Amino acid sequence: MKKLRVLLIGAAFSADLHSEGYSRIMDKVQIVGICDRDLDRVAALAERYGFRGYEAYTDIDTAIGECHCDVVDICMPNFLHYQVAMKALHAGFDIICEKPLATKVEDAQDMVDTAHRLGRHIYYAEDWLFAPAFRKAIAIMDSGQVGKPLYIRARESHCGSHSPFAQKIEYCGGGCMIHLGVHPVGFLLALKDNRWTELVAMTSGGGDTNLVHSQMEGEDWAGAFLRFADGTYAALEANYVTTGGMEDVLDIYCEKGCIHVDLSFAGPVKVFSIDGLDYTVEKAEITTGWSRPAVDEKYNLGYCGEIDHFVDCALAGKDAQVGLRGRDGLETLKVIHLIYQSAKEGKHIRNREQEEQNEV
Numbered sequence: 062m063k064k065l066r067v068l069l070i071g072a073a074f075s076a077d078l079h080s081e082g083y084s085r086i087m088d089k090v091q092i093v094g095i096c097d098r099d100l101d102r103v104a105a106l107a108e109r110y111g112f113r114g115y116e117a118y119t120d121i122d123t124a125i126g127e128c129h130c131d132v133v134d135i136c137m138p139n140f141l142h143y144q145v146a147m148k149a150l151h152a153g154f155d156i157i158c159e160k161p162l163a164t165k166v167e168d169a170q171d172m173v174d175t176a177h178r179l180g181r182h183i184y185y186a187e188d189w190l191f192a193p194a195f196r197k198a199i200a201i202m203d204s205g206q207v208g209k210p211l212y213i214r215a216r217e218s219h220c221g222s223h224s225p226f227a228q229k230i231e232y233c234g235g236g237c238m239i240h241l242g243v244h245p246v247g248f249l250l251a252l253k254d255n256r257w258t259e260l261v262a263m264t265s266g267g268g269d270t271n272l273v274h275s276q277m278e279g280e281d282w283a284g285a286f287l288r289f290a291d292g293t294y295a296a297l298e299a300n301y302v303t304t305g306g307m308e309d310v311l312d313i314y315c316e317k318g319c320i321h322v323d324l325s326f327a328g329p330v331k332v333f334s335i336d337g338l339d340y341t342v343e344k345a346e347i348t349t350g351w352s353r354p355a356v357d358e359k360y361n362l363g364y365c366g367e368i369d370h371f372v373d374c375a376l377a378g379k380d381a382q383v384g385l386r387g388r389d390g391l392e393t394l395k396v397i398h399l400i401y402q403s404a405k406e407g408k409h410i411r412n413r414e415q416e417e418q419n420e421v
């Protein structure tokens with residue numbers, strides 16, 4: 062069977078998440094290159110996941126120019142997504158791109174247009190759509206057994222990004238809304254086929270007006286209300302003021318029932334440790350006392366399913382499912398930017414194009 066040849070660009074946090082996914086499907090994937098300016102990270106990543114026979118690169122241009130791959134997987138800070146994607150697309154490769162698709166809407170639009178023109182695919186890495194518990198919630202909702210969804214509340218939050226690039230708007234594109242809120246926004250848009258009609262938002266504003274992270278240019282708290290073409294309301298939230306580990310929460314209120322999913326602290330294992338464990342859950346500050354160490358965290362957060370889906374699609378030369386295509390990353394970024402506009406200008410924003418379609 063033909064294996065998909067993958068060039069990983071970046072060998073740190075998100076590359077680790079993707080590598081867990083690749084390592085489980087090595088019958089259909091070959092990691093042919095890993096690029097990071099820190100070669101120790103490259104070696105450590107390869108060692109951790111048992112990747113052999115790959116080329117190590119420190120320079121992105123050399124990697125894209127020389128590596129014999131089919132797909133370039135971009136696990137780089139947000140501000141580099143655009144330039145790495147454009148290089149990879151022009152070199153004839155499909156790309157997997159971490160969220161957000163880019164920091165600027167015009168760059169994301171250029172990526173989508175370029176991929177379309179060159180007949181290449183963009184696989185947009187929205188892991189929420191592959192979290193098994195969220196998929197179960199979608200399946201129950203779609204079955205009609207709890208009636209029509211009326212109101213959906215979704216949030217991702219933790220104590221702050223580990224990445225130095227998350228501190229500056231120039232590198233990140235914003236604060237917690239673009240970094241974490243991108244998941245609930247992308248997830249909701251995927252459920253509703255991008256058909257939103259109105260939104261209104263508020264954020265902590267960044268810098269001195271932040272709740273905790275005054276050194277951060279972007280906001281550390283953000284909330285938005287959206288309405289969709291089918292009448293469903295949604296409340297979406299992201300924040301960097303959550304202690305005790307990352308929270309990924311989804312509540313769906315329907316006509317004849319409700320569904321609650323909490324991916325955080327949901328594991329069946331309970332531990333009490335006086336000295337503390339090596340690791341419990343993503344972004345937990347301490348591990349002493351009582352904890353619920355995550356079981357197969359990367360699988361349960363959706364990373365393995367997402368990578369498996371992308372590999373199958375790339376091998377078949379197909380687009381990804383709704384929510385995971387380049388154009389879905391673009392729509393998500395547009396909504397994030399409108400959330401920022403709404404918060405900054407205190408403005409209720411209507412999606413006239415969608416409202417007109419509704420009237421037809």
Ligand SMILES: NC(=O)c1ccc[n+]([C@@H]2O[C@H](COP(=O)([O-])OP(=O)(O)OC[C@H]3O[C@@H](n4cnc5c(N)ncnc54)[C@H](O)[C@@H]3O)[C@@H](O)[C@H]2O)c1
Pocket residue numbers: 071072073074075076096097098099102119120121136137138139141159160161186188224225226240
């Ligand atoms: N889906 C998720 O849940 C999730 C989680 C974390 C991060 N992410 C996304 O993944 C992307 C990467 O984030 P991360 O946390 O892995 O970042 P990171 O800061 O941990 O790692 C970035 C890596 O890129 C390397 N690098 C930076 N500039 C380089 C250059 N010019 N040439 C070569 N190497 C360079 C650095 O050495 C570092 O190893 C971001 O877009 C982020 O939003 C997604």
